[in-house]
Amino acid sequence: MVGVLDAETRNAAVLVPGTGAGLDTIDQSVAAATELARATDGPVFVYLDGDLPQTMGxxxxxxxxxxxxxxxxxxxxxxxxxxxxxxxxxxxDDSAAAPRFAREMAPGLVGFAAELDAEIAAHAPGAALTVIGHSYGGSVVGSAEQLGLRADRVVYASSAGTGVFDGPWRNPNPDVERYSLTAPGDPIQYVQALPGNPHGDDPDTAPGVLRLDTGFYAPGADGSRTPVAGVDGHSDYWRDPGSDAFGNIVRVIVGEQPSGYVERTPDFPLRIPWP
Known part of the structure; x- marks a missing residue:
């Protein structure tokens, strides 16, 4: 946990990182959580209770x-x-292509969110809970939603899919708000669009999910701005609190209106003709 959960808390968030995350690299996720906690004035939990894939495949x-x-x-x-x-x-078998990591981690995330919900009710009644899954972590979050994860808001950030189990999301909160965030040209889109994707549907086009704008990175020394796009657009916005993508996640957590997706460049620089 980064931050404090108390009577002044108005929002809390859970961040599930993706491929390559582990206890030896948790500092990267904690750094992002620290910036989120600072920007949202609420606690952010990095969830790593389980194994995540360490290779792409x-x-x-x-x-x-x-x-x-x-x-x-x-x-x-x-x-x-x-x-x-x-x-x-x-x-x-042991790469990000394998759904077993999400299948194994999802039940624990459901339980953790339920326990956190009880803590929020006891110490910060009325505070909203946002659960964020980045990359493979999005598959974990989607799978947890299929098992009954309770959250007020969910963000699929550069997510591999909407869940590895059969069947729809079963979130106990009928008013849950769902968002996706995928930069144009992010290679994860080839996974999202893959027929028979083991991680589920494409979150950017899933019903009930609002795709958010990834926009630009923070201005450089000369005031110029670079679009969040391509391979770097998969993760670099987590290291740039001044980016539009990071700012949109902040708006979701605090309950403000985020900005919807604006197409500036094609999603697929090289379109693969799937059968």
Whole structure:
């Protein structure tokens, strides 16, 4: 917890980080939570009760090709294909492509939010709770929503999807507000649009979810502003409290009206023709 939960508290937030997060790298998430707590004047909890994937899944592809080539020299094209497929599958098992991390973490997040809700009721009655999932953390949050997570507001930030379980969200709060935040050109969009995405639907187009503007980073020394976009747009706004994306998350937490998405550049710089 960063900040204080007391009678003066008007809002609280839970941040679930994504791929690569762990106790050895928690300082990065705590830094973002510290800026959020400062901007919202409320406590922010970094939720890491469980394992998150540490690789994206493509890291083993070079090894997969090498393994396939070795088998191929022994058994021909079929051996090469089988070797490549087998090694590639192994590289995905413990990566961000695997839904099991979200499946395992989601029930605990539901329980934690319920306990936090009780603490809020006892010490800060009336304070609103926002749950934020970044990248793979968005899949964890969406899965928790499918299991009955109670929150007032939910933000899918550069999220892999809306949840790994079958069925709709089952949030006990019928008035929950849901938002998504994905920068144009963020590679996570290829995952969001993937047919049969194991992490669920695309949060940017899911019914009942308002896509927020990611806008620009804070002005540079010369006053110029760079759009939050591309590969860096997946995470860099968390390190820039002056960015429009970070500011929109702050507005959600404190109950102000955030700004909706403005298309400045295409979402997909390179469009993949999914079948």
């Amino acid at each position: 493509y890291e083993g592809l070079d090894d997969a090709v090498g393994a396939g080539a070795m088998l191929g020299s022994l058994a021909g094209p079929l051996g090469q294909a089988l070797g490549t497929a087998g090694a590639a599958a192994a590289s995905l």
